[in-house]
Amino acid sequence: MNNLVILPILIPLLAAVLLIFMNKSIKLMRAFSAISSLAAVAAAVVLVQTVFTDGIQTLYVGGWKPPFGISLVADQFASLLALTTAIIGFLTVLYSFRSIGEKRERFFYYPAVQFLLAGVSGAFLTGDLFNLFVFFEVLLMASYVLIVIGGTKIQLRESLKYIVFNIISSALFVIGVAYLYAVTGTLNMADLSVRISESGQTGLITVIAVLFLIVFGLKGGIFPLYFWMPGSYYAPPAPISALFGALLTKVGLYAITRVFTLIFTQDTAYTHQLMVWLAALTIIFGVIGSIAYWDVQKIIIYNIVTAVGVILFGIAANTPASIEGSVYYLIHDMIIKGALFMLGGTLFALTGTNNLKKMSGLIKSHPVLGWMFMISAVSLAGVPPFSGFIGKLKIAEGGFISGEFVITMLMLLSSLLVLYSVMKIFINGFWGDERKDAPAKRPVKGFIYPAAILLFLSLAIGIGTEFVAPYFHQAADTLVNPEKYIEAVLKE
Amino acid sequence: MEILMSFIVGILFTAATYLLLSKSLLRVIIGTAVLSHGVHLLLLTMGGLKKGAPPILQEGTAAYVDPLPQALILTAIVIAFGVTSFLLVMAFRAYQELKMDDMDQMRGNDQHE
Numbered sequence: 001m002n003n004l005v006i007l008p009i010l011i012p013l014l015a016a017v018l019l020i021f022m023n024k025s026i027k028l029m030r031a032f033s034a035i036s037s038l039a040a041v042a043a044a045v046v047l048v049q050t051v052f053t054d055g056i057q058t059l060y061v062g063g064w065k066p067p068f069g070i071s072l073v074a075d076q077f078a079s080l081l082a083l084t085t086a087i088i089g090f091l092t093v094l095y096s097f098r099s100i101g102e103k104r105e106r107f108f109y110y111p112a113v114q115f116l117l118a119g120v121s122g123a124f125l126t127g128d129l130f131n132l133f134v135f136f137e138v139l140l141m142a143s144y145v146l147i148v149i150g151g152t153k154i155q156l157r158e159s160l161k162y163i164v165f166n167i168i169s170s171a172l173f174v175i176g177v178a179y180l181y182a183v184t185g186t187l188n189m190a191d192l193s194v195r196i197s198e199s200g201q202t203g204l205i206t207v208i209a210v211l212f213l214i215v216f217g218l219k220g221g222i223f224p225l226y227f228w229m230p231g232s233y234y235a236p237p238a239p240i241s242a243l244f245g246a247l248l249t250k251v252g253l254y255a256i257t258r259v260f261t262l263i264f265t266q267d268t269a270y271t272h273q274l275m276v277w278l279a280a281l282t283i284i285f286g287v288i289g290s291i292a293y294w295d296v297q298k299i300i301i302y303n304i305v306t307a308v309g310v311i312l313f314g315i316a317a318n319t320p321a322s323i324e325g326s327v328y329y330l331i332h333d334m335i336i337k338g339a340l341f342m343l344g345g346t347l348f349a350l351t352g353t354n355n356l357k358k359m360s361g362l363i364k365s366h367p368v369l370g371w372m373f374m375i376s377a378v379s380l381a382g383v384p385p386f387s388g389f390i391g392k393l394k395i396a397e398g399g400f401i402s403g404e405f406v407i408t409m410l411m412l413l414s415s416l417l418v419l420y421s422v423m424k425i426f427i428n429g430f431w432g433d434e435r436k437d438a439p440a441k442r443p444v445k446g447f448i449y450p451a452a453i454l455l456f457l458s459l460a461i462g463i464g465t466e467f468v469a470p471y472f473h474q475a476a477d478t479l480v481n482p483e484k485y486i487e488a489v490l491k492e
Numbered sequence: 493m494e495i496l497m498s499f500i501v502g503i504l505f506t507a508a509t510y511l512l513l514s515k516s517l518l519r520v521i522i523g524t525a526v527l528s529h530g531v532h533l534l535l536l537t538m539g540g541l542k543k544g545a546p547p548i549l550q551e552g553t554a555a556y557v558d559p560l561p562q563a564l565i566l567t568a569i570v571i572a573f574g575v576t577s578f579l580l581v582m583a584f585r586a587y588q589e590l591k592m593d594d595m596d597q598m599r600g601n602d603q604h605e
Binding site for chain 2: 134148151161164171175187
């Protein structure tokens with residue numbers, strides 16, 4: 001029992017409620033949301049450290065023992081993700097001050113951001129399947145508001161599609177919960193895991209497992225189900241895309257990881273093999289998308305798809321090394337996608353276009369921005385001093401151990417094309433002659449500091465791997481040995 | 493009884509899928525409503541439909557029906573309500589702005605080369 005576990009959910013939630021009453025004064029809203037986001041970061045840091053020293057923290061909400069009440073469970077994996085979420089949230093709020101515009105800020109932009117953060121942290125920290133659904137809805141509802149806020153034509157059009165897809169996937173989620181409840185009679189994840197390992201994974205449970213793969217695949221954007229992502233993430237302004245690209249798909253991936261390392265662990269020959277193939281196809285299609293476009297945002301969006309495939313492959317290969325690699329890569333990808341969307345947004349503010357063929361020579365006037373883009377590009381591809389390297393290395397190691405040679409090679413080759421796709425932005429946008437017909441420069445002061453902090457974090461994880469490795473190792477250890485999780489939740 | 497309910501849920505899912513694949517936006521929204529009805533009915537059915545008293549604590553009652561699925565459904569209903577009302581208002585806004593409700597014309601390729 002530890003009330004610390006609920007703080008990463010409670011702080012943004014309370015902040016969102018209070019922010020609703022402040023919408024007269026933009027300055028007050030800005031200050032308050034920055035302070036509360038910073039408080040959420042502090043709470044998440046304390047949580048990570050507590051889990052590191054004292055083991056998995058649980059909170060039985062209302063004092064009801066599991067499986068009867070809802071339990072919140074913070075193992076190291078969930079805590080690290082909650083911390084990354086809080087950091088991204090804080091930096092997005094900072095980035096929004098300059099870039100989102102007063103018109104949107106007046107219409108409850110900051111409360112919606114805080115609700116989104118509460119939903120995401122809640123989805124990471126919950127230990128109950130239906131509660132996971134509810135937190136999914138909290139974050140989705142906030143994302144509906146954020147994607148349409150401002151009400152431009154493209155936003156209206158794309159958000160309609162986004163909402164309809166998510167209604168369908170939420171319906172499928174409830175169907176999966178209903179089936180699982182009928183088979184096992186419980187919804188607590190730890191209890192589910194015990195019951196399924198006692199009764200053995202029958203064919204029925206494997207079917208439910210695949211249903212959950214479809215549900216979370218729709219949320220996370222894996223191969224045949226990523227079709228909604230390019231349009232939806234293209235529509236909203238940059239800070240909102242940064243928030244979406246860094247957090248939303250990762251919640252789906254987290255749910256896949258949790259469900260397939262904790263609950264459906266018996267019939268891996270079928271489910272995990274299916275995931276390996278889906279991961280391979282996700283990587284291929286993501287890479288095709290990212291090299292095909294000449295549009296900054298689209299390139300970054302398709303790189304999300306590729307990263308989702310890489311992380312999914314690490315989970316599906318199901319070796320301790322590859323799972324640890326996935327944990328690294330998941331957190332790296334949240335950080336670097338946030339940075340890339342922020343830099344892409346700055347580029348758009350600067351040039352007024354997303355089209356690479358209409359920009360060039362920016363390095364002369366904006367050297368800092370250019371080099372930051374360069375750094376994030378090589379970090380995305382996984383070049384050693386940065387955070388992307390260690391994750392991919394471990395995933396590759398685990399892939400070779402599990403005997404998936406072809407797909408591991410494919411994943412390594414994809415890094416090359418990922419690098420090409422982002423260097424294309426760098427070479428076309430920053431090199432060359434300065435354009436004479438460039439539109440009048442919009443001041444982008446204050447745009448790049450949040451991205452600079454994210455890049456610094458990426459560098460810190462890459463260089464200081466020795467310092468952060470124990471945390472990541474602990475996170476992967478709980479995923480590899482689910483009995484530790486079960487013991488922490490169901491202990492007397 | 494469960495068999496009969498399963499057939500009804502199946503019919504609701506079929507109708508919802510058909511409506512979701514249609515051209516008009518309003519039909520799509522009706523499809524999502526039918527889908528959520530099917531889902532809630534499925535949740536009720538999967539909890540078991542055995543005879544018992546309503547889950548209100550009374551003396552002298554031997555068996556109650558399962559209260560958990562009812563709580564889950566109640567939660568899912570209000571969530572579906574919120575989302576549906578948001579979607580309806582957004583469809584209205586989209587109709588005002590884009591002057592159409594044909595999903596075929598809402599493709600997103602016009603801003604690219």
